[in-house]
Amino acid sequence: MIGIGNSFRRDDGIGPATVATIESLHLPGVSVVVTDGEATRLLDAFAGADLAVVVDAMRGEPPEPGRIHCGHGAPTTGGGNTHGVGVAAAIGLAEALGRAPQRVVLLGAEVENTDIGVGLSDPVLAAIPELRRLILVELGG
């Protein structure tokens, strides 16, 4: 269970906030990692896992804060540029290196406000119960 984001950039903290609600359940065989999405740490987080559920903040066009997106495997990136090596490349790299979990599930929640500061905006906060339900379905499956 991997939560990606920066809790000090408001809605970017949706990943860490969501996985915290799973960590508190102390589910057997489930380890919870909070990370910034940097590739080498994501590769480490994948180590030995059959399933990785990754929760991250995302932007949609047109935007709808709190809307949830779900995908499997490596996402395609929007452009040819790169800020370091991100989530998509990390999953691609893990697959090429034979380090990818059998299943990778990506859950994204659209953000409203990523300014400096703590706390989620209302529509993003309201997405947590549904994200949590989707995660528990994946963990159960």
Added chain:
Amino acid sequence: MTDHDREVRIGSLARVEGEGALQVIIKDGRVQQANLQIYEPPRFFEAFLRGRQHTEVADITSRICGICPVAYQTSAWLAVEDACGIDVGAGIQALRRLLYCGEWISSHALHIYLLHIPDFLGYPDAISLSRDHRDVVERGLRLKKSGNAILEMVGGRAIHPVNPRVGGFHRAPTNSELAVLAEQLRHALDDALATVEFVANLDFPEANVAVELLAVHHPDHYAIESGRIRSAGGLDFSSADFPAHVVEHQVPHSTALHATFDGGRYLTGPLARYSINSSQLSPLAREAAAAAGLGPTCRNPFRSIVVRAVEVVYAIDEALRLIAAYVRPDMAAVSTPPRAGIGHGVSEAPRGLLYHRYQLDADGLILAAAIVPPTSQNQAAIEDDLLAAVSANLGLDDAALAHLCERTIRNYDPCISCATHFLDLTVHRQ
């Protein structure tokens, strides 16, 4: 449009940090222009530092870049401490140098293995490289991890470190914590030496950058976290004199400012650092450089990958030396009472010389801030190199020419996000 008139446009540059484009215009068989178009929105850090407290600079400027936050923090605290007349002492300085070694290792390993090696081995990206050269990429990832381990131990975390502050650190690590780190670094040193051997055998096109070189120089060691400024031409001056020599100016095609050194184009970064300071590398790093075929200077941008690999050896060697000599400071930080004044700071970010200047009032509020990142300074020299590369290879078709231009740019490991003040290629053949 005839065969002699072409426009090559790269709409979005891959494997560089940030976003930018390149436009090359060829008219009557001659290259007229090679413009790097940096189109990330300007980031306004200089503006929102105004009105903040002098003690906040480390936390604010670390957010400028996820790849080289320590560089931004370092030049910032150097400038603020210069303004306040504060000397942090040798113990804290050594810990700062150790932290910065972590950033060099991590940043260089990322560029060498995930961004630059694919160019030499003919792969479009690191993922396809990994399918055929798994061991190579695994070695790069281990190296990067060792750099991150330093950042995490000394900086509190690998990206945007939170433990350093103006005046020192919130907490100094214990000797036993650093001993664990040293064990990891001893293994990383083997990977770093293997990296130099590997990149030394790559195929390097002939190239030579003729512009002036500028780097931080320290009398006692290969400059990283502090020092004066030195040019290949022999000038030596303090950070306070940087504004007298380096002038920034706007160009229409980029949101990043260009810069000139005494009126001319110049280059900072690994080639400049190595050419000015190579005699100060550790014996192990010098031996690795010599075995890889590097002389005392290096002006071939394709060979910058070898210089980076040598610098990784140095940074690990130096980190081990710093850990062996470490005495935990009694105080993790010195007090930093403000005073009115102007301070300057320079350090060697992985991509080159990074300058900060702050003007403080008597209460420590920042009245003015200036940040001159290495990629901004290098833009004009990169354009020069592009012009030369395209001029020498006009016979190539547009796709091959575009690929050559991308390689030319990646040689400099530009960090467009930092510079924003960056890449897409268009070649206009008219």
